[in-house]
Structures are given as structure tokens and as C-alpha cells.
Amino acid sequence: MMHADTLARDKVEAAGQGPLLDVQGLSVAFGPEGRAVYAVNDVSFQLAEGESLAIVGESGSGKSVTMQTLMGLIRKPPGRVTSGRALFRGRDLLAMPDSELRQIRGRDIAMIFQDPMSSLNPVLTIGLQLTEALREHQGLSEREAERQALDMLDLVGIANAAQRMQAFPHQFSGGQLQRIGIAMALVCKPSILIADEPTTALDVTIQAQIVELVARLQKELGMAIIWISHDLSLVAGFVERVAVMYAGSIVETAPVERLFAAPTHPYTIGLLNSIPSLTAANTRLVPIKGAPPNVTLAPTFCAFASRCDHAVARCREAKPVLEPVVSGHAAACWRWRELQGFPRAPGSVMATAQASGAAPNEPLLTVSGLKVHFPIRRGVLRRQVGAVRAVDGVSFEVLRGETLALVGESGCGKSTTGRAVLGLERPSEGEILFEGRDYAEATAERLKERRRDMQMVFQNPFGSLNPRMTVGRIIGEGLRAQKIGTRASREARVSDLLALVGLREAMRDRYPFELSGGQRQRVGIARALAGSPKFIIADEPISALDVSIQAQIVNLLDDLKARLGLTYLFIGHDLSMIRYLSDRVAVMYLGRIVETGTTASVFGTPLHPYTRALLSAIPVPDPKAGGTRRRIVLGGGVPDPSKPPSGCHFHPRCPRASKICAQVAPEPRDFGSSASGQHLVTCHHAGEV
Amino acid sequence: MTEAAIDTGIAAGASRGLWGEAARRFLHHRLATVGLVVLTIIVLACIFAPLIAHYGPNDIDLRGRNQPPGGVHWLGTDGTGRDIFARILYGGRISLSVGFIAVAISAAIGIFVGAVAGYFGGKVDLFLMGLIDMVLTFPRLVIIIAFVAVVGPSILNTMLVIGLLSWPSIARLTRGEILSLRNQEFILAARSLGTSPSVIILEHILPNVLSPILVAITLDVATVILLEASLSFLGLGAQAPAASWGNMLRDARTLSILESQPWMWIPPGAMIAVAVLSINFVGDGLRDALDPQHIIGGGGK
Amino acid sequence: DGGTFRSAMRTGCIEMGTLHTTCGHRLDETVLQGLVHIKWTGDDVQPMLAEGWKTPDGGKTYIFNLRHGVKWHDGTPFTAKDVVFSLNLYANPKVGSPWSQKLGAVAGYKAFQDGSASLLAGVKALDDMTVQVELDSAKPLWVQLQLIAISIFPEHILGKVAPQDIKGNAFWVNRVGTGPFIWKKYESDQYVEVDRSPDYFLGAPKLDRIIYQIYKDVPPIIAALETKEVDAMSYEGGGVPISELARLQKLDYLTVLPKFSAGLPTYLQFNLADKRFADVKVRQAMLYAIDRKAIIETVKQGAGELSNTLFPQDWARAKDLDPYDYNPDKAKQLLAEAGWDGSQPVDFIYYYSDQMNVDTITAIQSYLAAVGVNIQPRLLDPAAINQVYADGTFQMGFFANGMGLDPSLGSPLVVCGAKPLGFGYCNPKLDELFNKGLESADREVRAEAYQEASRILNKELPKAWLWNEVRPLAFNNRIVGLAQHFKEQPLVIFNHAVYNEVEKWEVAK
């Protein structure tokens, strides 16, 4: 059996003809006929040996399902492949029995999954998880398998790999886990690597590391790559070809330069338009209007029609097929020819978002010397033996009516700061003044009052909504808790809020799981707005969303700021978005703020080495720039916040560190001018060029 | 048009309250509905036992003892000529009420203690865990004998004793679930809105930890119905002439009856099994119904 | 090879020793022995370690001539020292044996009890092989009534043990006796194994060994009988439960003796301190209300002998007793006359929880309910029963008492001030008759006294006499000499010696 198999493969390889992977007319549906979800509709694409292909598209457009179908990983039932073939080296993956497919999985085609933490088995050592596929497929001895796994770990840059083989997933940081996931996919040296949004959950610096890593490995190992993403700018730098998916179908496919230069399908155009530009600041973002497609309808028309400015009757009657635009570039749109003349960014974008009334100068919130330490207890008597210094001396002001952005690597203490401001975390030290008043010793009643004025949009759009409450109840919860208004008036207020955040009234009775990420995020915002607060802490409200939805939300926040005069503390790590929406920026590193200033001055003249590194890692939605930009890749990971380095926390990773940095913690110094406003930098070497 | 489709899809379930929606989901769960119907039939039959059974549960007929099932006595008679069918119905009153009420007591205590321990943590948790360990190691036999002596034997006391002794497992379960839930962001969100701890426990935590607890509760009902039989052996529980499924089984505890008079033990045994099975299906249904994410009709096909 | 006899035994008192408990005495019949032994006919005693005895003064002084040449199983000769030691041991207040009362008639017993004497003055060794026992007053039936169930212990072993340490002493799990079998091995809650003693003074046993298998529960014994894991379910096993009778009767390798063993009067107990039961009409009504014949025929499957008075012995019962035949109308009438308030429930205690007795109580409850007496049964265990008795916190109950060999043994149930079983009943006439019964050894004279007593008990019903318990026994036919032994005896007294002539039993080839 095995023998014949190998023979067959050799034959195809010898023939040297045909693509490595040839997917033809693949359709996948979930659920019984009549109530089906048409997740993938007539998808065809080819992948040549060593080629790198990106599949982009909105959340829910069928990217993952397509790939998982190829790997035989979708659950059947409810999943079913309704048509199509997927030829891998001439053999149909969809037609072969599972036992045969098993031989291909992991060995010839490997996959990196979206969420590293949950796709690694929490109770097995990563050593075992790395070697088991090797031993299964290549019958290697334990030693040999371990050796190869070690090599692979080294390759993906896990330091001290030999020791870490014995560690369990929870002992790694998110970035490390993602690399382990990559190593796991690569150990068997597959011919195809499928990477399913492997970086969405990570912050820019790590994202950059991983993209770089995969690109390098692809060259070294000569494999073909399919990289799934919803972030066009991310893939721009390193793939050769892009396929854009929408509602289960590929709507456009082209070489990457060509796609950015001459997008043809209106959806692709929309997608490109929603990306904030690093160069043109303070223009309004252009999201694609409307909601993501409804894939429960049979694919008999153009699914994008309802959101398309150019849709005509025909679009609603028949489904367009992929037609070649030029060689290697195809689009599925009835009107692509007519649309080619249209400008890429439709209409000049509206003017600045900072239309708010009062000049932002009077401080609404003043945080000084804030420390939040989480005790680490050990021993029989639970003595405190140390502390996680999540926030370690943070001072900043938020002025009335402005948006202050708090940025920094994952785990640097941004959320903790936010929670402390809100009173959800008890500060170990420091003072928080809101409208000039300190609430540290406030009674429960006074605290409750403050909570009317100050609200938070939580980081995790799913985790922060009770899965068993309807949207209406979630939004109204604050009103009930604060006993605001009557039952009827609360209902009315919820309706208003729904409208305000752009959700339809019908959403009121839905459960969180029935919402898309963007909708969930808006529910979170509506909930925060319910009590008419003056101040909102928005904790990474957009990091998990795709660009077009990000654009929607950012616009919403802007509108609200303008209409209601809100003040924001915006936490995030997506710098391009932050640059777009904030007035001032504070950069955090390991529990401390290292640089604060107006957006323009921080982005224009970053003075702290860490800020510079961060900015350099921002992906640029331009395939040409991607290769040429100099990226400062920081060594190592974020240090353990319970044992922060002495002196300047950043010195072990700082390219500019000198002796003094290891000994003395720098004080903030103002490098601002009257034009640029205050620009505080906490670095011994700031200003030295 | 796609948007319209979404809207109509939602409108179908317009104004879905938490419970109305749950009820609708429940009724879509086929096994759960069957369980509920069976359980309802059993409960109604027990309540209306006097109308259904031709005989009283304690009407003895010494000359007509040990009769096999037949036209007169549908399920036969026992060692003193009592009608088994009637005893099953009347016995169900005791067994089911003991099962439900004792479990209700233990679930109430267990969930309360577990929730408090899990939510507040620290010293409270330490103290309550000690309490749980203590109750877990109590020898039931001694406690029951002493309890009967002090308060006297009655069904009410049976329920009380069982309830007071069997809550620790549910408390542990609840505590564990809550520990893992306590730091979820939606709890933080509720706190930040100024929601009070009691409302947080009731509205946010409990609905989300209910599913494993429901499994434990449904299994507990069976255990309790059986426990009542052992208790009546010790003097607590249903006293001599009164019937309960458990003590009907216990009365059949001789080799002769086991071998040649199966009509004395199969009916009570089967009733326990059917009741427990139905309760479990209802529990499954309830669990799925309270979980909006569960695909309707996914269970029990 | 004489083979093994396996007998089921329901007891856990081996470790405690026979001095402190009433259970486990059957074992002593095969290992330890007394001066005398009950005859298997159940109506007299036969000499054992005492070859013979005489009483020169009509029952005040007894002189026992001990058997010569008897050796303890460890080889030490048996002498009068052992007898004197053993009787003192029973009476020793520091030992605290419940059997102590059996020697209550011996001279010097009081002084021994209150500490003014350190020995029983009335017990003396006249020489190595002769023992004299002097009583406070003449008791012509003393040997027959009191000396049974008193085993003689080896002085050379137990004499070294302090009296307060006798209970639970290692001796009890490694007994040294003079009987037909030698203690071999004891496994707690499992079995006792005894092997034949070739030197037994009545002749070497034919069986090689006896294994007493200990059971707490009855169904396992029935199963073991069926699977031939045990050979006998006899007294020490508690008798075959009625519910399993039919099943065992079907097995051809078993001899089932359905009507054997009695001497257990079963009755409804009244708390006479409670006003509701003070009127004799109420008590009589209870008996009229219950169809005892039906209960015996059905629930008890014949395992009961209708009785209308205390004594199980035929000769002690008058012939003209009121039969209290089933008559619910009469019962209602009597209750009405007594002004019975049927709305008040009656607290009714019991402690036999086996199938037959629970069925019986069910039947009684149903019969009583039919005449307006609403009893509410309450199951208690022995300790609780004794507590309830001591406190008098009950109204009615269902009980049986082992009466044993002689009608005189029934007195603790009914004489004035009897504790704990009297419950306020007192009739001086009756007490007088009981005393009269003990003053003579003449059966005729005694019968007259007891028959008169039986009439009083029948009329006044201090307890409502229901029946005498009959317990079926079952034996495997492979043990020859056992079942036959019982077949000859129409009604065996419950306290009857079982292992009488055990040396003659054998395993069928």
C-alpha cells in the first residue's frame, strides 16, 4: 500500500507537470439541505511548487473552511463537500479515504492554526507534540525525532530549545507559542504550509517577527505557502499572489503588486480603502458599507451586490464567475470592465475627525505615580514573596475631549492601567483623580456614581459579553444596575443606543455568539455608552477585527466624540490605527510610560528607542515598501514583570543602552516645542542622535 | 436583500426573553420533551393515584398474597397481598418527592456554598472548603440514627437529612466552575457597570456554570431515591406499611422473590430507572436550552 | 478422614468471649464445656464435666463429683480448681458478666458484689475432684435452671489475667477447653475452625473438623446453603427465614425442618404507664382485632404456634384459656366501651426488620386500623429499644423473648417491678405463683402453679400474646446424625443445645 503510494507520487513528480495543488470548483455547505450555510462556493485556485499565496477576505468569508476541507478536518456532519476536487500531485484529497489522507496530513501539507494557545494540547509537552508527527510519518527513533524537532525550534528562534522541549504550552508567551505552532507544522518539511491567520492575536512586534520567519523558512525549505489573513497590509510584503474571498467565493486573484496597483473587484477596492494610511493623517476612514454577507442563502447571485455602490440588477440575479482581467489576474464581477476607470479611493475623504467643541486643555483624568502590583504568594503561610509589577509608576493626564492612546507590547500593563482607573483593580500606590476627585477611599455608593461617568470597552469582544444574555439585556445592564429611569425608558434608551452604534433594532434579542466580531464590539461600546459617561476607556476595541470593520468602529468612536463630547483613553497596539484616531499618544513598556506626546510629534519624531522599534514594525499596505523598509526587530521577549530589569526597564533589549541605563531609572524629560506640545521621553539617551 | 433576510431570520424569534427562549429551545430537544412528558405522566399518575389504582396501597389481602400480574392485580401482589400497581403509584409520591426535594435542598446549599467560596475566595473559601471536607467524611449511618432519635422518623426528615448530607459534591463542582469563570471579562464588565455581587452571581455566573451542575443534580436524584431505601432500613424514611420505590426494592431482597416473583422488584426498579432517565433527559434539555449557542435540534436526533 | 462440617453462624461476639455476651454460646458446646449440659430432649440436663451431683439437703448444698482423667486441650489436667475459679469469675463484679445473676443464689454472692468479700463464700473444692456449692436457700431446680450455659474455664490460663482484662482477652480467640473439638483458628468475621480432639472423654469425634462460618446477613447464608458452601442453617444462624423456605425445600440435598424450634413467645408490648392502655378491654380488643390464624398461615407460612399466654411449655398452660378468636366487632365494641380515641395515633416500636416480620407488622397495622387503632410503626435497633424501654417513651411494640427451658424464666416479663420489661404491670398473685413454681422439683406441683399463672396472664393481658415463634432449620444431608437428631424431637426449645452428641456425627460417604 505504502509502496504503491510512493511509486505513484514519484511518477507525478517525475512528470514534473501540473501544479502542486489544484483546487477545482470546491463547494462546502454546513447543515441539512434547506437550512444550509453555504460556506464555500465554487472555489478554484492553483498553487505551484514553492509559490506563496495569500487568501484574504472578511471574517466568515470561508477561508478557514476551504483550507480545513482540503485537510479533511471539517466535521462531517454537519459539513459536507457538495462539489469539487482538490488534486494534490494529481491525487484527489477529497476522494481519498481518511487513512490515506492521514499520510498526507502533517507530512505533505501542514497547517498553522489561528489561535496558538488553544491549538496546542495543554497537557502534553511541546517536545512530544513536536516529535509525534515525525515519528508517525517517518518512523524516526525518539532521539532522531527529538534532534530534528530541536533544529526546527532553533530555526524558529526559540532560545534554549533543548530545555524548553520539556515545557508545556502554558509556559510560553503567545509569540513563542505561535512559533512553536510553526515549528510543529514544519518539522516534517511539508510541501505546502497553510497558515491560517497565525498573527491576528499578536501585537505588531511579534507579528513582524513571525511574518519574517515564515518568509525566510519558505525560501530555505522551498515550500509552497498559503497564508490566510484578513489584513492586506500584512501579507503585502511577502507573498507572490493574493486571492480575495468574499462570501465563500474567490472574487479576485492577482499577483500582489498588481492587486494593490489595480484592484478590480469593488470589494477589493473597498478593502484597500479601509486601511488607514500612514502618510495621510486625519482623514476619515472608508469602511465598506453594510454588514458581512449572509451565507445562508444559496449562491445564485453576487453576494456583494447589497454592499456595492455599482451593483445593477444583473448582479442580484446571477453569480459572476472569475474572468481573467490580464494574465494572472482574474475577478468575479459583472462590471469590472466599467469600473476600471473609477478612482481607487472613492471621493475625497471627509475632513478631520477632531471636530469636537471645547479646546482640549482642562484635565479630566489625572493619574500620578500609579502602581498596581499583583502579589505572588508562596509557602505554607501564603507569605508574599514578590509581586507582578504590572503597572509600576505610571503618570499621565487625559484632557477633556481628547483621545489619549496608550500603546505598547502585549503584557506591558495597558489593560491593568485601564482597569485601575476604573476602580476594578486596587492600586498599590499612586493617585487617580477624576474631575479633580480621588475615589480611592470612596464608598460603594460613590464608586457606583463614578461608574456612571466612566466606562470601559473591554479588550475581548467575546469574553466581555455574557454568552447567555441577549444584546438588549447586556446593553441595558448598566441602566438597571444604576437604577436609571423606568423600565420603559430603559427599553427606549437601549433602542437609541442600538441605533447610535449602528445596530439594527432586531439585534436586541440576539445572543453574542450570533453576532459578528464587529457587531459584538459595538454592543460593548453601546453598553459603555448606556449611562451617558463622560469618559471611555477603550481597551483594544478593534485589534481582533478585520480592516473594514475596524474602520466602521473607529468612525463610530469619532462620531460619538464629536456628537457627545466624549473623552477617550484608547488602548491599542495597532499603531497605524492609533495614529489615525488619537490626539496624543503614551507609549508603555513593562509597566512604565516611556514616551508621551502629541500624535504628530511621537509618530513624526519618535525619541525613545522602543517607540522607534514599534513604529518600524508597522506593516505597510504596499508590496513594494514591504521589502525595503528597515525594520528594527527587537531581541528577546518582554521580560518577566515580576523581575523587571534594573534601571531603565528597556535596557536589555535596547540597541542604544549604556552603563547608566542598567543602573538609574531615567526621569521623563520634555522634548516638546510650543508647536508640537508637550513631548515627554523617559530615556537617558533621548535627544542624542 | 441579504440584510432583509437576516432581519426576518431574527424577527422570527422576536421578543425572546431568557426563559421564553429557553422554553422554545427545550421543546425542540426531542429527548428532553419525551423525558418531560414521561415524567409528567408519572407525576400525575402518582398525584392522582387514588383515581387510577383500584386498591389502596396498604390494603392487605393475606389469602391473595404473592399473586403474579393479571387482570385483577395488574402488577400482581406482594407478601401481604397488597396491590403492587397501587404501591408503585403511591410509592412514587414518596420517592419522587424525596428525590426532588432532597436534591433541591442539597443543590441549593451546594450551589450557594460553592458560589460564595468560589466568588469571594480567600479565607471564606478556605473555611468553606474545610466545611465541605468535614461533611464529606461524615458517616451517614451514625448521623441518621442520631437524627431519627432526636427529631423522629418522617419523610420530611429524610429529605432534610439527605439534603444536608449530600450538598458538598455540588458545592465543590460549583466552586471549581466559578473559579474558572470569576476573572472572565464579562464579570469585570458587570462590575464596572456597578452591578452588585448578588446580581453578578445570579445573572452572570450561575447560568454559565449550570451545565456540569445539572449533570450532577440529575444523577443525584437517582442516588437519593435509592438512599431513601437504605434509610428506611435504618428507621428513617418511609416507615413499614408505607411504600416507596426504594423500600419496595428492599422488601424484595430475598433470593426466592428475586428468582420466582420478579413482579415484586422489576416494577419499582424500572420506575426508578425510567424516572431517573427522564429527569436526566430533561436535565440535558435544560442545559441545552439555557445555552443559546447550542444548535437547536442538534441533540437527540 | 472424617470430613468437615460447616455451620453458618450469625455472631460477631467471638472476640468478646462468652463471659460477657449471650451470643456465641454454641461454640462453647464444642470446645469448652460446662458441668452439665441440656439434654437434646430439652427437658433435663445431663452430666458433662461433673460426672454426677447430689444434694443432701433438698437443694441448699450441691456436691459435684468431677470426671476423672479429663485433660485440657493443652495437656494440663482438669481439676476442681478450674471449677471454683470459673464460678468465681462469673460472679466477680470486676468482670461484670451479665451471667453473674445466675450465681445470685450462691451463698456469699451479695458480699462478693459489694466488695466485702473477695471470693464466693459458697463455692469450695472439697478435694481435687469434688466441688461443693452452697446456696442461700433451697433451690431444688438450681442445677437445671442456672448451671446450664456456664462453661468451665482453665484456671491455669485465665487465672493469670486480671479480672477487668478478661473481656477481649486473647484467650477468646484461642480458646483452650475440654470439649470434643480443639480450637484451631479464628478469622475475624470469617470463621472459627475447630479440629477433633481424639482424647475427648465421651469418645473421639468422627468428624475431622467443624468450621463455623460467620454471617451478618441472612441472604448470604441461604445462598451458601444452596451452593453447599455451608452445611447447616440452624439456631446459631438464626433459622431459615420463612420467605426462603419454599426455595430451600426444593433442594433434595437439604433436609428442611419447617416446624422446629420454639420457645419464643411473641407479643404486643403495651406501655401500661400510658393511660390509654390501662383498661384491660383495650388490650383485649387488640387481640380480638387481629386475625392471628390468617397471619400464621400466610405470612408466617405456618411458622408459629398460636398462643394465648406467656408459656410455650404445654404443661405450663391451662386448657381453658380464652382463645381470643378473631372478632373485629367484639374488638370495636370493647374499644368503644373503654372510650378509645381512634384519632390519636399510637407510637409502635419494633426491631425485627426481616421480611416476614415486616409483613407481620403490616398485617397487624392493617387489622388494627380496621377497628380504629392507628399504629405508627417505628423501627429501632436493640440499643435504642433498651433506651426507649428505660425511658418509657413508647406506647406499643412488637416483640419476642427467648423463654428457654422453663416457665420460670418468663418471670422477668411480668412480675411486679420487673425491669426493664414489666412496664408497670403488677399482680402480687402472679408473683406468688412464680415463686411457688420454683419451690418444688415436682412437675405436677409446678404445673399447677404455672397453669394458674397462665390463666391470669391470659385474662389480664399485660402483653397481648400472639404466638410462639417457630423457626425452620435446614441441614445438608451429607452430615449424618444431625438432621435425624432433630427429627425425633417434635418441639425443640429455642435454647436447646445443638451440638449434643456432636462426637457421633459424621459425613456421609
Added chain:
Amino acid sequence: MLSYLLRKLLLGVPVLFGVTIIVFAIAHAMPGDAVLAMITAEAPSSEELIAMRRGELGLDQPLYIQYLNWIGQILHGNLGRSFVNGRSVAAIIGERLPMTLELMGVALLAAFVIGTTLGVISALRQYRLTDYSLTLGGFVGVSIPDFFMGLLLVYVFALELRWLPSSGISTAGESFSLADNLRHLVLPAAALALFRAAIFMRYARAGMLEVLNQSYMRTARAKGLKPSTIVLRHGLRNALIPLVTVFGLALPTLFGGSVVIETIFQWPGIGLMFIDAVVNRDSPVIMGYVLITAIIVMLANLATDLAYSVLDPRVSYD
């Protein structure tokens, strides 16, 4: 880890005090006492004798003094002497505990292995015939009380089939052999195990269903592993974690169950001892039993915690 264990053990001390105080009080609330329990009609005791025996046993003292005396003994490492036969409680328990542990150990293990296996199979075949049959069987299993299950097993395997002996731990009068002992063990262990296997099955099924939906299961499949490896190595390991709690909770109930089963099968363990002690109001033995079982339950809890940390590396106790 070590300090965690120490801390747990230290915390156990007040719990043990609590248990013993409460049980002591409750045991004395039982009607009757050791002296009354020994009275029978055959050998009625005088009131003086009763008083004397009470004095001897210390039952005439106030309850708290009795408890203090008892605890004093315990602190000297002495469990006291049985009221009934005067033997040392430690010796009695020492003799019998191994029997009970053998029975319970085998039963628990069998229940766990059988229950888990069937639960996993049931989960893998969710909503198919196998699943339904196992579920039904499981519920019939939890509907048969220990005492009836024991009888049923005896009837079928000892009486009808004659495969196994009906009671005892070994054939009486023969020298002990392990094979003989194991033959005797089968029925009582099965009677104890079946009910619990059914319960384990329910939990194992739920746990496995949960695990099957986890993304690491998909990863394992994506690696092309054998189905058996996927289920056993990746699935079961994770499904076992919640089961460990149920396992720990089953232990105390097993002590209760073994009282019944030891009686039915005449298994001479501490359950049989305990029931005698309760009937006899033998409070030193009752208290000895309570103390020992409480300690065992607590140690088992600790072992559960350890097993937890072995099975789930994310759990760390420090």
C-alpha cells in the same frame, strides 16, 4: 508543591477536629449506649450492674470530658479500646483496613476504567445506537441500589452459574491464597463498581464531548496522527482532568457503600466492623472508624490534587 501539601495537611487538622467533635456529639445523641446495647432478655442486667459498666467505660462523665479523654488518647497515638470486646481499636482497624482497601481499591479502579472507557466510546459515537444503549445501561446501573445489585450478582454468578463463591474473602478453613481471594473479590467489587461505573461513564462522556470540540484535537488530526493516538493521547488525557474530581468525590460514598456490600458478602473489612460498632454503640470504634476514614478521604483528596497537577501541567500548587 511540597509546601502546598504541607499546608493542606495542616489545614486538615482543624477539619479533623471538626469532624470528630461533631461525630462524637452525634454518636452520643444516638439512643442507647454501649451498656444498654449489650442487654438481652436472656441475661437481664441489674441497674447496679449497668451503672457499674457505665462507670467502667467512662460513660457517666459529661460529654465534653469524654471527648477530651478520647482526644487525649489520640494525641498519644492511641485509638482506645473497644467498649464491646476491650480490644485495641488500632489493632482491629489495622486488621480490617487492608480488606476494605482491597475491595474499594479494586472496585474504584474497575469502575473508573470501565466507566471511562464506555464514556469515551459513548462520546465518540454520540447520538448513535451505541451511545443510546450505553446511556440507557448507565441509567439502569444507577437505578439499582448496592444491596440489590449484590443479591442479583450472587443469584446469577454464584447460584445459577456457580462460577464464583457467594461470600467471604477466601474459602474458610483453607490457607490463604491470592487466587482464591480474588475469586471471592469479584462479586462484591462488581456490586460496588457497577453503580459508580455508570456515574463515571456519564462524566467521562461529557468530558470527552467537550474535549472533542477543542482545537488541539483538530491540530492532532492535522498532523496526520493515527485515530487511536488522537483519542488516547490527546483526547483522553484532557478528558481525564475533570474526572479526577469526580473520582475524588466518589471515595467517601464508597466507604458508605462498602458498609452495605461488606455486610452482604461478609467481607471482613472496616465497614462490617463499623456497622457492628454502631449497633453496639461502641463509640471508640465508631470514632476510630471516623478518624481513619476522614484521614483517608483527606489523603485521597490530596492525591486527587496531585493527580490533577500531574494530568494538567497548568495547575501548579505553590
